[in-house]
Amino acid sequence: MEKKNSGPVGVKEIARLANVSIGTVDRVLNNRVGVSEKTKAKILKIIEELNYKPNVFAGRLASKKKLRFATLIPQVSTETKYWEAPLNGILQAAKEIKDFGIEVTTFFFDQNDKSTFKESTTKIKTGEFDGVLMAPMFEDETLMFMEYCKEKNLPLVFINSDLPGHHNLCYIGPNLYQSGYLSAHIVNYLSPVNKKTLIVNISKEIDLHHHLLRKEEGFRDYFKQNGNTNELTKIDVQQTGYEHIKEKLKEQLAKNNYDVVFVTNSRVSTVAKYFEENQIKDIKLIGYDFLEDNIHYLKNRTIDFLVCQKPQEQGYRGVMSLYNYLVLHSSIEKEQFMPIDIITRENYQYYSN
DSSP: OOOOOOOOOHHHHHHHHHHEEEEEEEHHHHTEEEESSHHHHHHHHHHHTOOOOOOHHHHHHHHHEEEEEEEEEEEEOOOOOOTTHHHHHHHHHHHHHHGEEEEEEEEEEETOOOOHHHHHHHHHTTTOOOOOEEOSSSHHHHHHHHHHHTTTOOOOEEEEOOOOSOOOOOEEOOOOOHHHHHHHHHHHHHHHHEEEEEEEEOOOTTTHHHHHHHHHHHHHHHHTTTOOOEEEEEEEEOOOOOOHHOOOOOEEEEEEESSEEHHHHHSSHHHHHHHHHOOOOOOOOEOOOOOOHHHHHHHTSSSEEEEEEEHHHHHHHHHHHHHHHHHHHOOOOSSSEOOOOOTTTTTTGGOOO
């Protein structure tokens, strides 16, 4: 077959070469029924040979159906501003695809109150959405919502933390286990043998916070697999106000002379605040996320290392995965792991989420 190289190829040219109507080509491009397998194979072969790229913009403008995506993430709070970064990524993607007739509606919940999560999922159920991006903060409630999405054939994207083994479209975020494993490797350099490390989980719903428990699992496995003799102790702080965190730290640090404290999420700044107030300078401190408060304590040498995993990009890629799947009909990689970056006071100024 002679290929045309003089200009862009359109649907009319594909229809002429395949000796079919434009409508038949359109049905193949949009994966609709009504075309025989033989004809479909012929059209797809021509499309591949001509390296045809559909004009998505024109196609979306011609379509009467508008697509609606819902996003569900924690609201930014006084305790942590972590979720500001994913929201920025979501809003960036929403702006880019708006002209294609796609509307992105943001929903929020209080990560210390699962009832607000239920309220937002109920609103999504009544909103007639075509795809959903969410942070699966509460496991049982997320599983119930996933059943709804499965019944409605609603593609569902997870960011920040995953629930492996379920039928979501994809997960975009850190490899939680490897993130904890890498953190333990850093601790091993800081205090190689016969040292004491305190693991601090700060979350109201600690038993359901899969992402914290997977990090802790990776952290502990590093020491098991490498025969390290470090002594590991853990505390779960389930009242997340600073006064309670302060009391828990005071009580625990009075029991042992720790060499390292490892905080499993972005609330490391609250531990750093306690260290600074009490002039604790002989304990190394490691935590997560490129936040203003965390960077403050990194710069003044209270926090030694931050482990960061591109939360803004998670939000952006989550929305674009729905777009690629529903509009471009692209196959979506099931697990899209973010880089695990180590930030110090020497390189923080060159990093962005």
